[in-house]
Amino acid sequence: MARRKKGRDVHGWVVIDKPAGLSSNAVVGKVRWAFDAKKAGHAGTLDPEATGVLAIALGEATKTVPYITDALKAYEFTIRLGQATNTDDAEGEVISENDTRPSDVQIANALPQFVGDVLQVPPQFSAVKINGQRAYKLARDGENVEIAARPLFVESLEMIRRDDTDHVTFEMVCGKGGYVRSIARDLGEALGCLGHVRSLRRVWSGPFDLEDGVSLEQIEAEAKSADLDTYLMPLELALEDIPELPTTPEGAARLKNGNPSLVLASDVSYGDEAWASLNGQAIAVGRYKAGELHPSRVFVRD
Template sequence: MGRRGKNKGRPISGWLILDKPWDFGSTEAVSKIKWLFKAEKAGHAGTLDPLASGMLPIALGDATKTVPYVMDGRKVYEFTVAWGEERSTDDLEGAVIAASGTRPDRAAIEALLPDYTGAIEQVPPRFSAVKIAGERAYDMARAGEEVELPTREVEIHRITLLACPDADHAVFEVECGKGTYVRSLARDFGRDLGCYGHVSSLRRSMVAPFDEAAMVALADLVALEEVADEDERLAALDAYLIDVGQALSMLPRIMITDEQAYKLRMGNPIILRGRDAPVECDDAGAFARGSLVALGEIRGGEFRPKRVFKG
């Protein structure tokens, strides 16, 4: 008797822009969304620490092919730094490893911020997902190993001091590029100001091209579990999905015919005609009837597909 094939889930595609709750891991969030949507495939663009809340873009189905483009997008965070203690994890989760009774005033904090704008060198936290010789830094740190991470360049587009609610805390907003660790900013602010510091709250409000208005609360999705009719429940969930192509607003768009779409889906290049057609391009999206057909490059008057998407 033959073995039954494993239920792979629904072949749905799209982006779900989750407002991840505090104290909920990114991997846990993806698993929950995949289960709720009964999706065949799921992934996320840009990990959020369990103690952070806010935007976690989750890709379902073919949207997983566009994750690298969203990972490269700018991000906006609002975070609070607690002065007086440096912690092993650079947030509330870790043990105190240094302390000071000194507290910075607003003028001193604002004077520091220009040094953290533009391209800066940053050392990631010891408890981070950065790999060292194939191992995650946080796994090594939890095992008691000494973790030495090299500096790397990150881009800070802007950073603003929003408030100083009391002597022990300061609230900031930062817009930054890929690979920036907000926990490292808090740690380094504290060291430069001679008072030590760590992140006490962190929320992400933007991962370009998605903005805050696109976020969906997990509680709203979970509430749909009460809908008894499965088709009705899944239709209500699917209504929250954003089209795959909306993740690619930063790329040139090529409008193509149904015949050209068929050729691309077969893995064949198509000839581009018209004076407005790009001459050379490493990454572009080909769209037919408003839907993404393929990602590819443009060379010698041809669009050459790298990744194709289901019709």
Template sequence: MARKRRGIPIHGWLNIDKDAGLSSAQVVGRVKRIMNAAKAGHAGTLDPFATGILPIALGEATKTVSYITDDSKEYRFTARWGEKRNTDDIEGEIEATSDIRPTREDILNILPSFTGTIRQYPPAFSAIKINGERAYKLARAGQDIDMPEREVRIESLSLIEIVDTEHAIFEVTCGKGTYIRSLARDIAVKLGTVAHLSALRRIRVGPFLEMDAISLDKLAKLWQCPAEFEGLLPITTALDDIPALAVTEPQAIRLRHGNDVAAPNQADGFVCAMDGNIPIGIAKIEADRMYPVRIFNL
């Protein structure tokens, strides 16, 4: 007999502004404790030293996490010139130094080479699996790691401010799988120097925006009156790019039981089947038939 899940069923999304020093898993744990939620997960890991947008899926919204992790993301980051660290961020140990400090002109000249589809090596201290083991565990054990190169998509990259000779602030819009620590490291190499991230903040994940995010402290205060809480976003927040399609009550019943239904004159592709204002689930239309893919138990 399956063990009953503790907590109450809450379904939807939270736009959490993560504090520095917390892992993404720790944020999920705190959200569950604050809300006494039965089920929660996050969309897109943030490094502990980083801050910013961490979308949290609750209940049946966890079935839509993949649609958020595939969305583009925006980051604001600070490169600290002259120090290479083994983690490529402020938390690592210094491995090399350089006296070269790039000028604004130097930086602006090389930025176009980091837009579009580029190739990068993920940091050794990352969660990528190497022969079944997490890379960061191997790195902490002092093992040499041959990180696999990968293609990533950089939609835009801008120099925002040169703070001083040691620091420059950038903003980047990128696709899934991009490591900002690697980006800062590779920019420095292109400029003939070394660098690491001294600050990293995620300012957008798909439809989740910085200006709408709430901190864990604010969540704790607002959730004291759950009936008045307005920060819980609908499950369909993650499905903005998927068209909604209304179905009849008999069709809704069939879909909820895992059966396909007729969908004449509908274009092939994925849709969010709707029973009035209630999302039934994600379905795929093919050859005038609609097939359930992920059904929400609401």
């Protein structure tokens, strides 16, 4: 007999304004404990020293994580010019230095090559797997491994300000799998001056914005209290980029059992992904076929 998971049935999203110094998984663990939730997960890792939007899914919202993971995200970050590090950020060891400092015009002229569909090589210290092992583990063991370039969509990359001679702050909007540290490294090399990330903050992720964020300190202060649920955002927010198709109570019952059911559709095409709702609450996600939704994920909140 399967062991019953401890915790309560709590469903929805919590947006944490992640502090520096903690891993994303550590933050998830603290939030899950505070809410006493049976299930929890996050939608996009932030490096331990990075801050900003960390969207955490609780309960049935964990089934919608891929929709946030695949969504566009925006980052504000500062590059330290003139130094390359082995981690491509300020936590690493400086391995090379350069006295060249580009002008603002030179920096602006270099940015277009990093916009659009680009290929990006992840940092040596990253979670990419090489022959079954994490790259960061191999790097810690002193191995310099070759990591294959990966496709990345960058919607925009703009210089916000020149903080001083050595520091420039940017904002980037990109798709899934982007490494800001790689952008800093590659931009520094393109400018002939080297560079690494000095600070990084995620300002939004899909539908979730910093304005939605709550501090981890506040979550911990109100842990296990009824007030904590006021920070919950509906799981349906993660589904805003695919069509909503209302159904009936009878249809909802069929969908919850994993069976196709009639839904109300207007301009949805055959085979499109969509979600069925009853009174605005998500019942299932699936494919629309000839007036029916064929469920692939079912949300159980009883």
